[in-house]
Amino acid sequence: MYYLGIDIGGTGLKAGLVDEAGTIIARKSVPVDAKHPDFDHYLAEELASLTKQLLFENDLSVNDIPYVGIGVPGPCDDKNGLFLFAPNLPVRNMELRRLFQEQLDIPVRLGNDANCAALGEYRVGAGKQYSSMVLITLGTGVGTGIILDGKMWTGCNGVGAEGGHMVVRPGGLECGCGRKGCFEVYASASGLIRMAVEQMRNDKDSLLWSLADGAEENVTGRIVFRAAEEKDPTAEKVLDEYIDVLSEGCLDIINLLQPEVVVLGGGISGASDALLLEPLRERTYGRDMAKYSLPKTTIVKAELGNDAGIIGAAFLGA
Numbered sequence: 169m170y171y172l173g174i175d176i177g178g179t180g181l182k183a184g185l186v187d188e189a190g191t192i193i194a195r196k197s198v199p200v201d202a203k204h205p206d207f208d209h210y211l212a213e214e215l216a217s218l219t220k221q222l223l224f225e226n227d228l229s230v231n232d233i234p235y236v237g238i239g240v241p242g243p244c245d246d247k248n249g250l251f252l253f254a255p256n257l258p259v260r261n262m263e264l265r266r267l268f269q270e271q272l273d274i275p276v277r278l279g280n281d282a283n284c285a286a287l288g289e290y291r292v293g294a295g296k297q298y299s300s301m302v303l304i305t306l307g308t309g310v311g312t313g314i315i316l317d318g319k320m321w322t323g324c325n326g327v328g329a330e331g332g333h334m335v336v337r338p339g340g341l342e343c344g345c346g347r348k349g350c351f352e353v354y355a356s357a358s359g360l361i362r363m364a365v366e367q368m369r370n371d372k373d374s375l376l377w378s379l380a381d382g383a384e385e386n387v388t389g390r391i392v393f394r395a396a397e398e399k400d401p402t403a404e405k406v407l408d409e410y411i412d413v414l415s416e417g418c419l420d421i422i423n424l425l426q427p428e429v430v431v432l433g434g435g436i437s438g439a440s441d442a443l444l445l446e447p448l449r450e451r452t453y454g455r456d457m458a459k460y461s462l463p464k465t466t467i468v469k470a471e472l473g474n475d476a477g478i479i480g481a482a483f484l485g486a
């Protein structure tokens with residue numbers, strides 16, 4: 169038995185054929201054109217075409233998979249097949265299941281991308297040995313997925329758990345969700361890049377400039393971590409601010425739920441432990457309200473990298 173999962177990211181669509189043990193046995197990806205004038209139809213066509221290609225190239229047909237699982241970067245309504253909204257894509261009440269099935273007649277399951285990543289990590293990754301975990305994805309946006317007593321918590325309407333939109337800086341910068349000061353605005357890769365660019369402008373000698381070939385638009389999260397590794401003071405200052413805000417979000421989650429584990433996923437989580445995990449643990453554990461209780465929530469890095477979302481989407485109905 170095979171499953172097929174697709175992860176819709178801010179920059180690309182990644183699909184994978186997944187076996188029952190949660191191993192991706194074939195994969196395919198394409199970039200996403202977020203500016204496409206007819207985004208709804210375009211997206212459904214791209215997703216269906218990825219599915220067809222992946223099946224064809226592996227000598228499979230729609231009869232060999234029970235459904236196509238799709239992880240979307242925003243709230244969705246699996247019951248009615250709707251991709252409701254995305255802070256970072258032009259999506260409002262998209263009838264994703266119907267549009268997809270116009271291209272390919274097969275059941276479609278929808279899930280939030282971070283919830284899918286949480287499911288993937290819980291079944292076959294960093295969450296395997298726990299029964300309560302919260303996954304935080306640090307990518308284009310910030311998403312969270314909550315597993316409680318072995319079950320995904322998605323609220324009364326399936327739209328939870330949007331931890332990226334907890335307010336960590338009241339009155340702060342505007343978020344794609346319409347509020348101000350959300351965790352996502354500061355803890356996403358885009359937030360890190362924005363903070364780095366702001367600080368570089370005050371330090372023309374920063375290593376960040378040479379790593380970015382002198383152009384602000386070339387700054388990436390990876391560059392910020394590299395410059396900090398080389399002890400560039402501006403990059404270190406940016407990371408210090410970044411870890412601080414990340415710690416605020418982790419503390420909100422820990423104080424609210426006290427899960428056994430908080431798992432960090434998404435592109436940023438690929439940074440070295442010395443620059444990300446260790447300072448984050450230090451800043452978070454000491455301020456946890458349950459610091460005198462045992463056991464304590466541990467913070468770890470995701471194990472499946474970018475694959476968690478694909479695997480979780482594939483397992484949405486399994």
Ligand code: BGC
Nearest residue numbers: 241242243255282309310311
């Ligand atoms: C959305 C979440 C999503 C996250 C990562 C956020 O902006 O609100 O639903 O999980 O981005 O894509």
